[in-house]
Amino acid sequence: MALKFSQIRDAFKQQVETVSGFKLVKVLPDYFGRAQDTIAHKGFTVSVATSAQATERQRRAVGVYLQSDIQIRFSYRLRPLDVYPTDYDLCLDAEEQVILACLNSYASIQPEVQTRYISSSRESTASNEYMITTINFIVMHTIGD
């Protein structure tokens, strides 16, 4: 069974939304975090950042096996009097929850989907009001007719 890129993105979105309070922010993933008013507490985006071939035969009839980079970015509001370590730690905990949620099974949409956690990066905004966390995954999936 083949999957569209958009279905992969939506599958990750649904997994992240299982974490309490997380909600999709309706801005382009690349724009997320650039301006203060595009982010919100536990707002997140999912981007299918890049895709590449997997070393297999590419037969459209049976599906083309691909490797895509999925990037999840979320913001976590820091309360002014609890910036560090209280809210910093809470942000780390939230990141862990998101990672584990994304590593859940995707068998319901495509049994052969494989997800792998790659890396995370964390930064605070200049205003010290938010942490912005970026989590990278690799997903192996199939597209086709």
Next chain:
Amino acid sequence: MSSIPYSAQIRHVEILQRNVNQTTSISVYRDNALVIPTEAKYTLISPNGDKIVDSAVASIADNGVVSYPHTASQLPTDKQLGEGYIQEWWIKIDGVAHTFRRMASLVLRRLYPTVSDIDLTAIYTDLEEVRPSSITSYQKYIDDAWYQILRKIRNKGMGYEYLVMSADSFYEAHRHLALYLIFRDFHSSLGQSNGRYLDLAQEHQRNFLQEFDSINFIYDEEHTNKPADKDRRKAGKPVIYLNGPSHRRYHRYSLWRSY
């Protein structure tokens, strides 16, 4: 006699209501802690020097707060209303007696604030989300703003707050000042030289000063619990005219008049 400068928490003139049972209290601090006295006595002196309560034993709570319960009969209806009452708290700390003095007013009604947390979150929804984990309410900022306003009323010669009948008169000023204190604290904690919280603090400080200067209220001039003029609000800040009205039109033999 000890030279240790204990700090009695006196934020404002103590307000005592006439013919009402009420408890008056005082807290003494030193080194970021409430001092726990070993003995305390309370004296209330009227404006003419009579002692209404004379060295009565005051109770000391486990946390150190000293209090005295006034009965309604101690402050009967024939007592003179207004300013000039003096409370003297004789408090023994570490074997040394200290007398803390606090001015008091005998009134018919207190003035209560009208701002609470919901009034702050009504205009800043996210104040709920950024509330510090150490508190469950912004009450301490609201209270501090209220005491600042009470002191300012007297310092600016606006009258006495307990004679103001329209409690709503201070609503906007109180809300702006509370928000100023909150955002200034946020800004201070972040340790930045600028930022959104500083902008908001400065905006609310400006708004507070503007609102405070334009406050007007229904006032009980005679201290009878009735407005002096129910249809006329008294300006908190008096208007001073630097020039007189024209005299010409009032002169019988005006230059402009033909005879």
